[in-house]
Amino acid sequence: MHNEDNTRENAAVETGRNFIEDMIASDVAAGKMRVQTRFPPEPNGYLHIGHAKAICINFGMAEKFGGKCNLRMDDTNPAKEDIEYVEAIKRNVEWLGFRWDALCFASDYYEKHYESACILIEKGLAYVDDQSGEEIRATRGTLTAPGTESLWRNRSVEENRVLFQAMRAGEFPDGSKVLRAKIDMASPNINMRDPVIYRVLRATHYRSGDDWCIYPMYDFAHPISDAIEGITHSLCTLEFEDHRPLYDWAVENVGLWPDPPHQTEFARLNMTRTIMSKRYLKMLVDNGSVAGWDDPRMPTLSGIRRRGFPPAAIRRFCEMIGVAKSNSVVDAAMLEYCVRDELGAKAHRMMAVVKPLKVTIENWPEGVYEDVVLENMPGDEAAGSRTMRFGRELWIEADDFMEDPPKKFFRLRPDGEVRLKNAYIIKCVGFDVDESGKVIGVRCTYDPDSKSGAEVRKVKGTLHWVSAADAVDAEIRLYDYLLLPDDDPETAGKDFSERMNPNSLEVVHGKVEPALAGRNEGESFQFMRIGYFCADPDGTPEKPVFNRVVGLKDSWAKQK
RNA sequence: UGGGGUGUAGCCAAGCGGUAAGGCACGGGACUUUGACUCCCGCAUUCGUAGGUUCAAAUCCUGCCACCCCAGCCA
Numbered sequence: 233m234h235n236e237d238n239t240r241e242n243a244a245v246e247t248g249r250n251f252i253e254d255m256i257a258s259d260v261a262a263g264k265m266r267v268q269t270r271f272p273p274e275p276n277g278y279l280h281i282g283h284a285k286a287i288c289i290n291f292g293m294a295e296k297f298g299g300k301c302n303l304r305m306d307d308t309n310p311a312k313e314d315i316e317y318v319e320a321i322k323r324n325v326e327w328l329g330f331r332w333d334a335l336c337f338a339s340d341y342y343e344k345h346y347e348s349a350c351i352l353i354e355k356g357l358a359y360v361d362d363q364s365g366e367e368i369r370a371t372r373g374t375l376t377a378p379g380t381e382s383l384w385r386n387r388s389v390e391e392n393r394v395l396f397q398a399m400r401a402g403e404f405p406d407g408s409k410v411l412r413a414k415i416d417m418a419s420p421n422i423n424m425r426d427p428v429i430y431r432v433l434r435a436t437h438y439r440s441g442d443d444w445c446i447y448p449m450y451d452f453a454h455p456i457s458d459a460i461e462g463i464t465h466s467l468c469t470l471e472f473e474d475h476r477p478l479y480d481w482a483v484e485n486v487g488l489w490p491d492p493p494h495q496t497e498f499a500r501l502n503m504t505r506t507i508m509s510k511r512y513l514k515m516l517v518d519n520g521s522v523a524g525w526d527d528p529r530m531p532t533l534s535g536i537r538r539r540g541f542p543p544a545a546i547r548r549f550c551e552m553i554g555v556a557k558s559n560s561v562v563d564a565a566m567l568e569y570c571v572r573d574e575l576g577a578k579a580h581r582m583m584a585v586v587k588p589l590k591v592t593i594e595n596w597p598e599g600v601y602e603d604v605v606l607e608n609m610p611g612d613e614a615a616g617s618r619t620m621r622f623g624r625e626l627w628i629e630a631d632d633f634m635e636d637p638p639k640k641f642f643r644l645r646p647d648g649e650v651r652l653k654n655a656y657i658i659k660c661v662g663f664d665v666d667e668s669g670k671v672i673g674v675r676c677t678y679d680p681d682s683k684s685g686a687e688v689r690k691v692k693g694t695l696h697w698v699s700a701a702d703a704v705d706a707e708i709r710l711y712d713y714l715l716l717p718d719d720d721p722e723t724a725g726k727d728f729s730e731r732m733n734p735n736s737l738e739v740v741h742g743k744v745e746p747a748l749a750g751r752n753e754g755e756s757f758q759f760m761r762i763g764y765f766c767a768d769p770d771g772t773p774e775k776p777v778f779n780r781v782v783g784l785k786d787s788w789a790k791q792k
Numbered sequence: 793u794g795g796g797g798u799g800u801a802g803c804c805a806a807g808c809g810g811u812a813a814g815g816c817a818c819g820g821g822a823c824u825u826u827g828a829c830u831c832c833c834g835c836a837u838u839c840g841u842a843g844g845u846u847c848a849a850a851u852c853c854u855g856c857c858a859c860c861c862c863a864g865c866c867a
Contacts, residue, residue, distance in 0.1 A: 249806085250805090250806090272867095273867090274866085274867050276866090276867080306867065308866095308867080309866060309867070311866090312866075312867090364865095365864085365865055368865075369863075369864085369865095372863055373794095373863070374794085374863060375793090375794050375795075375862075375863065376793060376794045376795095377794085378794090379863090406865085407865065409865095410865055419795085420794050420795040420796090421794090421795055421796075421862080422794090422795080422862055422863050423795095423862070423863095425863085428864085428865050430865085431865035432865080433865075447865095449864090449865075449866085449867090450866070450867045451867095453867095454867085470796095470797070470798090470860080470861070471860095471861055471862080471867095472861095472867095473796055473797060473861075473862090474795075474796055474797090474861070474862050475862090476796090477796095497797090499798085499860095504803085510867095552804080552805095552815060552816080553804055553805085553815095553816095554804065554805050554806085554815095555805095556798090556804085556805070556806095557797070557798065558797090558798045558799065558804095558805095558860090559797090559798065559799095559859075559860050559861090560798095560803080560804060560805090561803075561804090562803070562804055562816090563802085563803045563804075563816065563817070565803085565816060565817060566803075566804070566815080566816045566817085567816095568816095569815090569816060569817090570816095572828090572829090573829095576828080576829060577829095581826075581828095610825085610826085640827090642827065643827090651825055652825090653825060653826070654825070655825095657825095684825065685825090690825085691825085692827090693825095693827080694824090694825050694826060694827090695826090696826070758826080758828085759826095760826045760828085761826045761827075761828065762826095784826080784827095784828050784829090785827090785828065785829095786827070786828085787827050787828090788827050789827090790827095791827090
């Protein structure tokens with residue numbers, strides 16, 4: 233019996249792996265003494281949930297193998313980068329719960345990049361090209377036709393040395409010269425057709441200022457930076473697969489590192505109804521479609537955090553989706569599951585009414601109140617409790633009353649009974665409508681013997697409620713996805729800009745129990761049966777604001 | 793039409809020659825003072841496709857098909 237259980241458990245542990253973990257494990261088994269990874273974003277925008285996958289993989293692998301992981305800013309393009317993004321990235325990584333061993337900047341390696349390029353020149357493996365950008369493009373060839381060699385390809389080492397120094401010294405205008413790796417203009421891999429590795433660019437870098445007027449390209453800076461940091465496993469996304477031969481070429485030919493890094497690629501994260509492109513996200517911010525990078529609708533880590541997704545849920549999600557090489561689109565329901573699961577165990581249960589409907593208890597005297605105890609976590613006394621006054625006038629959810637309900641409606645109906653959570657069973661004895669026929673109030677009586685905890689008859693439905701005397705007005709923001717459903721025949725396959733969901737935000741004015749007033753930003757609660765909500769920093773103690781994190785499963789809603 | 797990748801259920805994803813893990817979603821049931829949670833049960837005779845090798849193929853071989861990435865002085 234015990235043996236069997238153990239065997240099954242061990243088997244489960246064995247299968248919890250992915251190909252990258254297997255690879256590192258076998259590297260370690262083969263004698264590699266060190267595991268060093270890095271997460272290398274360019275600080276040109278905010279990180280999103282897709283980056284969380286890369287963060288979890290890079291930091292996670294280091295953690296699993298007792299190795300180290302650096303946070304490196306891949307800042308080799310001064311035109312796009314900013315310190316604002318650096319700070320946001322640091323906050324996001326910390327928020328996810330990871331600690332970097334070193335905070336690095338590609339810009340700190342500029343001198344070493346330069347020296348590495350000089351080595352290539354001395355070896356006759358790099359040359360200064362005088363062609364214009366257009367000429368370079370035109371002579372690169374096409375997918376099917378080889379490129380043609382530049383007239384400047386066979387300059388002498390001396391000439392290249394002098395010219396490259398002059399480039400650095402600022403003797404040439406932007407775009408007039410580049411340094412190219414001398415590889416093979418006929419290579420079937422376009423990345424190997426003498427790629428540009430340095431360009432002249434006069435832009436003030438957010439860190440190095442105007443120290444440099446030449447900047448290394450990603451294809452050169454990245455492998456060299458990895459090698460400088462002693463990275464053992466350079467884990468990146470699939471689109472860099474074609475660049476790997478160049479990566480290896482650079483490290484090998486500069487030749488300074490006996491134990492060079494190796495690149496391994498995995499599929500980037502895509503998710504249904506979600507935009508996963510810095511370019512589009514930046515567009516949404518710039519054109520005012522959202523309030524900013526941290527708008528709770530945004531899939532950015534800052535947005536997700538503000539929405540109320542707990543970092544542990546993101547980490548769990550990244551575990552759950554696995555690591556592989558096939559392009560895939562993960563169902564956002566999986567993320568929501570992780571969020572619900574995490575919050576279900578941690579978020580206090582609170583009463584709030586999103587769309588209020590007045591209930592009057594006709595056999596309860598006016599001006600009389602009774603304290604009702606509400607547990608923070610039913611079944612867990614240690615989590616504490618608070619009270620709210622039960623009185624003659626209460627608010628319930630407008631959707632919880634139906635004048636003429638279908639068969640399986642368990643909530644309030646004319647002549648029907650329900651329990652008010654933690655309070656009494658009430659019976660509907662009438663309701664009032666306005667001129668348009670809309671229900672504006674429900675009249676009930678309560679059963680004095682049915683106080684919560686009492687052994688009386690069971691009723692099918694239990695409603696959440698807020699007493700009119702204690703209710704605090706709150707602004708409640710109900711968020712939906714930024715994009716229309718993927719299977720919408722109207723917009724399927726279209727560009728993001730044509731798939732924007734016009735109803736991604738609904739603001740309603742609800743009533744919440746007093747314990748919810750003045751809550752701290754970031755705290756999440758379960759509003760009974762409605763969903764999880766997070767206190768937003770926009771709120772005040774008098775008028776709190778809550779963002780819906782995710783809804784609860786609702787089998788009744790599904791029936792309808 | 794060049795090169796590099798990938799195809800296992802509605803969606804992720806294990807599997808690496810011995811007879812299709814797991815999760816999400818979905819359906820059914822139990823429980824319930826949240827129609828939540830939890831707990832049971834069900835959910836691929838078949839692995840893009842057509843052949844071949846083998847006692848045995850998702851796994852090996854061959855052909856074909858589909859999808860993704862690459863022609864920035866972006867990363």
